Amino acid sequence: MSKFLKASLFVVFVVIVFCVINCKIVVYGIEQGVGQFNILHKAVSIEKVLASEEYPDSMKIKLRLVQEIRSFAMDSLGLNYSKNYTKVYDQKGDTIIWILFAAPEFEMSVHYWKFPFVGELPYIGFFKKQKAVKEQNKMIEMGYDVRMGTVTAWSTLGYFKDPVLSNFLYRKEGELAELIIHELTHTTIFIKGDAQFNE
16 A cells, blocks of 8 residues: 555544534534535626626615725734625625624623634624524523624635625714624634634
């Protein structure tokens, strides 16, 4: 057996062992990846939207503002260059992600979920509401107080090209600028496991 084949088999073995030990987080990661890919796949370039007569002028005005905010954040504030917010995803007014927070019953402390790459976070998100409800019920059965909410934006920390979500465009100009700059900052600095600092 060649050294390359032995090394390949060893890597496969390690990956299998990791997946077995971390089955839940691997399945969660796959589900989140599918949800994120669906959004990225359906996003349309802002330039295409601006050139189209199908979209209202009110949307185009806000998208031009997004372009200005993005340029300002990178050119004047010194945030890392990325291709984030060069596309737009039409969420058709729907909620696209649900988030859970949990705390042990009768305690002033927070439950943390552990994730690869980003460390511990005091929340967990789902692209499918039924998955969020299932996790919520499980946490309640374990004795936690749980709150479910929604978020309008999140950052993939520069791993993917985050699109403008169409619901962004309902925000006032100042709120839109705050949101875009905040999310772009995550691609420049992110402290693993320190959600309070990052936010």
